[in-house]
Amino acid sequence: xxxxxxxxxxxxxxxxxxxxxxxxxxxxxxxxxxxxxxxxxxxxxxxxxxxxxxxxxxxxxxxxxxxxxxxxxxxxxxxxxxxxxxxxxxxxxxxxxxxxxxxxxxxxxxxxxxxxxxxxxxxxxxxxxxxxxxxxxxxxxxxxxxxxxxxxxxxxxxxxxxxxxxxxxxxxxxxxxxxxxxxxxxxxxxxxxxxxxxxxxxxxxxxxxxxxxxxxxxxxxxxxxxxxxxxxxxxxxxxxxxxxxxxxxxx
Amino acid sequence: xxxxxxxxxxxxxxxxxxxxxxxxxxxxxxxxxxxxxxxxxxxxxxxxxxxxxxxxxxxxxxxxxxxxxxxxxxxxxxxxxxxxxxxxxxxxxxxxxxxxxxxxxxxxxxxxxxxxxxxxxxxxxxxxxxxxxxxxxxxxxxxxxxxxxxxxxxxxxxxxxxxxxxxxxxxxxxxxxxxxxxxxxxxxxxxxxxxxxxxxxxxxxxxxxxxxxxxxxxxxxxxxxxxxxxxxxxxxxxxxxxxxxxxxxxxxxxxxxxxxxxxxxxxxxxxxxxxxxxxxxxxxxxxxxxxxxxxxxxxxxxxxxxxxxxxxxxxxxx
Ligand SMILES: [Fe+2]
Ligand SMILES: [Fe+2]
Ligand SMILES: [Fe+2]
Numbered sequence: 001x002x003x004x005x006x007x008x009x010x011x012x013x014x015x016x017x018x019x020x021x022x023x024x025x026x027x028x029x030x031x032x033x034x035x036x037x038x039x040x041x042x043x044x045x046x047x048x049x050x051x052x053x054x055x056x057x058x059x060x061x062x063x064x065x066x067x068x069x070x071x072x073x074x075x076x077x078x079x080x081x082x083x084x085x086x087x088x089x090x091x092x093x094x095x096x097x098x099x100x101x102x103x104x105x106x107x108x109x110x111x112x113x114x115x116x117x118x119x120x121x122x123x124x125x126x127x128x129x130x131x132x133x134x135x136x137x138x139x140x141x142x143x144x145x146x147x148x149x150x151x152x153x154x155x156x157x158x159x160x161x162x163x164x165x166x167x168x169x170x171x172x173x174x175x176x177x178x179x180x181x182x183x184x185x186x187x188x189x190x191x192x193x194x195x196x197x198x199x200x201x202x203x204x205x206x207x208x209x210x211x212x213x214x215x216x217x218x219x220x221x222x223x224x225x226x227x228x229x230x231x232x233x234x235x236x237x238x239x240x241x242x243x244x245x246x247x248x249x250x251x
Numbered sequence: 252x253x254x255x256x257x258x259x260x261x262x263x264x265x266x267x268x269x270x271x272x273x274x275x276x277x278x279x280x281x282x283x284x285x286x287x288x289x290x291x292x293x294x295x296x297x298x299x300x301x302x303x304x305x306x307x308x309x310x311x312x313x314x315x316x317x318x319x320x321x322x323x324x325x326x327x328x329x330x331x332x333x334x335x336x337x338x339x340x341x342x343x344x345x346x347x348x349x350x351x352x353x354x355x356x357x358x359x360x361x362x363x364x365x366x367x368x369x370x371x372x373x374x375x376x377x378x379x380x381x382x383x384x385x386x387x388x389x390x391x392x393x394x395x396x397x398x399x400x401x402x403x404x405x406x407x408x409x410x411x412x413x414x415x416x417x418x419x420x421x422x423x424x425x426x427x428x429x430x431x432x433x434x435x436x437x438x439x440x441x442x443x444x445x446x447x448x449x450x451x452x453x454x455x456x457x458x459x460x461x462x463x464x465x466x467x468x469x470x471x472x473x474x475x476x477x478x479x480x481x482x483x484x485x486x487x488x489x490x491x492x493x494x495x496x497x498x499x500x501x502x503x504x505x506x507x508x509x510x511x512x513x514x515x516x517x518x519x520x521x522x523x524x525x526x527x528x529x530x531x532x533x534x535x536x537x538x539x540x541x542x543x544x545x546x547x548x549x550x551x552x553x554x555x556x557x558x559x560x561x562x563x564x565x566x567x568x569x
Binding site for chain 1: 300303304307310311312313314315316317318319320323324326327330331333334337372422425426429430432433538541542543545546547548549550551552553555556559
């Protein structure tokens with residue numbers, strides 16, 4: 001492939017939205033209230049909309065007749081490049097909202113940088129997505145505050161979720177090879193530069209939510225290189241089910 | 252109020268409806284009118300919400316990104332219909348929590364169609380085409396019903412349902428024009444959803460209760476059997492157009508009457524499902540009750556948080 005770095009770079013961004021969108025889609029009809037159901041479905045819908053823009057672009061870059069769906073649904077486990085954070089399961093509503101919040105704060109900062117990309121397609125996509133993502137961030141922050149500063153039970157649950165998911169936050173700021181090359185070309189976002197503001201913003205909100213900022217210095221990584229947690233395989237078997245069972249058909 | 256005064260109010264009330272005036276939440280209304288509307292509107296709201304489950308079942312497995320997005324949007328619309336209808340119902344002086352209690356305790360009903368399982372992707376097509384299609388036939392006449400909030404809700408809901416219906420039919424077209432395997436998926440889905448969709452239009456007129464009063468209040472404008480005939484006459488050509496066969500050997504065009512004759516509906520099955528013994532009644536209730544119970548700590552926390560915020564605000568004001 002001529003533009004392999006760009007292709008890999010797009011996948012690195014898009015897979016986060018794809019996997020998180022899939023997780024949020026699982027909840028449809030099972031949320032704690034009709035309003036949260038609608039909001040979670042809406043987040044999923046936004047994320048899949050973004051995924052389509054990215055993969056349509058990736059398909060053009062790849063130039064090998066693979067469609068957006070082939071790219072989304074017909075790769076092997078080790079070829080998905082999402083961070084481990086977004087594949088974590090919907091253990092309960094606190095986990096779902098904590099995962100969303102920890103990703104949204106990053107996602108928002110990332111997109112506001114991507115808007116400046118010299119790659120005009122990427123900057124246009126970022127431009128389109130940022131409004132949606134700032135809504136997601138407001139929604140998930142509000143829930144972290146509500147559950148953190150709600151009842152004792154909800155506080156314990158939200159603290160547990162934050163503690164558990166914290167270990168996956170550091171990976172957001174790791175650079176892949178494709179990242180480094182894209183940054184040097186002015187098309188990519190230097191994620192290492194987002195780290196400080198990220199932990200500051202997250203920390204500030206946790207404080208408002210009367211939650212403790214986890215102190216653990218041990219982190220997990222691997223998603224960006226395609227080494228995932230055991231959760232991902234099951235998610236992919238749903239995501240890929242139709243494409244694998246009925247290959248080469250149009251829907 | 253004396254009995255005579257009440258009778259006079261009732262007469263004025265019925266006269267307003269006869270003149271096609273809308274009844275609004277603050278207007279006087281007979282208790283029976285209120286209760287009947289709470290029952291029908293909440294049943295409709297519950298159907299929208301329980302109806303999210305069979306389709307939600309395929310969101311994670313949708314065959315393409317385009318279909319996944321469309322399905323998510325559809326299920327989100329249904330949630331919106333639920334919300335809208337619960338709010339309309341609340342104007343009659345009952346809370347959403349009370350309505351949920353009625354659903355969860357089994358006191359309130361919801362449309363029986365959602366007690367059938369969605370076993371293949373083609374069911375997403377069949378549901379949109381047939382189930383939303385039958386819902387539209389049921390609901391379009393309600394856009395002119397006498398209770399204002401319900402009529403307005405129906406106008407908005409029907410617009411979206413007809414979009415769902417086209418989307419579902421489009422899924423079927425694609426399958427029917429696809430590979431033999433896809434065509435088989437489509438035919439199989441039609442076979443399974445056809446009869447339950449006919450049942451959706453309600454028991455046959457001979458067995459239907461409350462119809463006369465409902466006609467007067469414009470809660471019902473055509474009989475179940477008329478609606479069913481309308482649905483069949485509209486849907487059969489759509490099936491033919493895409494080369495699918497309606498699973499009814501007795502179905503044939505009746506030149507004289509200008510409509511289709513059709514076979515006997517299995518009313519035993521209908522009543523079995525209505526009484527709670529359909530293929531998925533228990534799963535659907537378990538999913539709804541489960542979501543509600545597991546969500547209790549979340550709703551409590553939201554309430555507690557709002558109270559704390561309010562308190563802090565008041566303290567600041569002092
Ligand atoms: Fe409906
Ligand atoms: Fe609906
Ligand atoms: Fe619908």
